[in-house]
Amino acid sequence: LPFLIGSLLLVPVSLWIKNWKTIQLLIAVFQTLSTLLYYLIPESPRWLIASNRMREAEIIIRRACNVNRTTLPPNLELIKHPEQQQWIKSGKKPNLFQILKSSEILTRTVVISVLWVATLLNCYAVLVCLADALNSERTVVDIDFFLRNTILGALELPSLILCLLISRYTVMNFFLALLAKTLAMTSLYTLCLFTVELFPTVIRNSAVGICSMVACIGVGIASYMRILSMVHFARYPSMVFGLFSLLSAFLVLLMPETRDATLPDSCLDAVVL
Numbered sequence: 543l544p545f546l547i548g549s550l551l552l553v554p555v556s557l558w559i560k561n562w563k564t565i566q567l568l569i570a571v572f573q574t575l576s577t578l579l580y581y582l583i584p585e586s587p588r589w590l591i592a593s594n595r596m597r598e599a600e601i602i603i604r605r606a607c608n609v610n611r612t613t614l615p616p617n618l619e620l621i622k623h624p625e626q627q628q629w630i631k632s633g634k635k636p637n638l639f640q641i642l643k644s645s646e647i648l649t650r651t652v653v654i655s656v657l658w659v660a661t662l663l664n665c666y667a668v669l670v671c672l673a674d675a676l677n678s679e680r681t682v683v684d685i686d687f688f689l690r691n692t693i694l695g696a697l698e699l700p701s702l703i704l705c706l707l708i709s710r711y712t713v714m715n716f717f718l719a720l721l722a723k724t725l726a727m728t729s730l731y732t733l734c735l736f737t738v739e740l741f742p743t744v745i746r747n748s749a750v751g752i753c754s755m756v757a758c759i760g761v762g763i764a765s766y767m768r769i770l771s772m773v774h775f776a777r778y779p780s781m782v783f784g785l786f787s788l789l790s791a792f793l794v795l796l797m798p799e800t801r802d803a804t805l806p807d808s809c810l811d812a813v814v815l
Contacts, residue, residue, distance in 0.1 A: 555568065586743070592742070593744060643809075644813055647741070650740055651741075651749060651752065653794075654733075654736075654740065654753050656789070656790065656793055657790050657793060658737075658753045658756060659763075659786075661733050661790070662757045664729075665730055666761050737749070738750060738805075739803070740800065740815070742806040742809050742812040743808075744808060
């Protein structure tokens with residue numbers, strides 16, 4: 543939803559500010575200010591419990607209950623995880639290097655990273671193709687630049703809705719194929735949820751960050767695919783996008799099913815998922 547709102551807000555900002563450098567500067571200022579949210583957003587109680595920080599987790603849970611006007615018993619009896627005693631005895635804490643210690647989690651990270659690259663490659667490729675089609679002199683639809691970007695940004699909304707409905711109604715798969723951009727963005731949102739469900743709580747944020755960082759490769763490749771189609775064979779980009787999509791379809795079969803499964807909190811929970 544924030545991505546949708548940001549896409550739609552960019553249109554009136556572009557109408558108000560004509561200089562693209564000023565727009566980039568304004569976006570950078572907002573991104574810099576967003577780092578201050580680190581001190582305002584409370585830590586995840588689930589992560590605190592998995593990290594053996596029970597007291598902090600209880601404070602946040604009780605604060606949330608006060609906001610929701612609900613009551614809790616005096617003793618929450620927060621459950622500790624089996625791996626916590628091992629961490630306490632060794633004096634260590636779970637960190638990102640847990641990915642390298644487990645072959646199962648490492649394989650999962652590599653596969654998910656490839657899926658992120660392929661998904662974002664196709665997402666941005668669709669955007670480039672849509673922009674080329676609408677900007678082409680041969681197009682039969684004369685659409686204003688700002689109206690066009692408003693429509694493309696508004697397509698994020700059905701993507702979000704379909705992402706929620708797809709888990710309940712399998713017939714929605716047919717409608718996903720009707721709009722290329724909606725399908726691509728829905729795949730991206732679903733991949734985000736799937737990535738979160740695969741990694742344990744203790745390293746989830748770091749693992750998702752790594753996958754997102756690697757996915758930037760797909761964004762960079764998508765820009766050069768357009769140049770490649772102009773210089774060499776025009777069908778090269780379509781072939782690359784198709785091969786990446788097929789590769790992703792086979793690789794996702796290696797991943798465990800997470801439907802109706804409890805989110806893993808420890809590395810052991812993630813391995814036996």
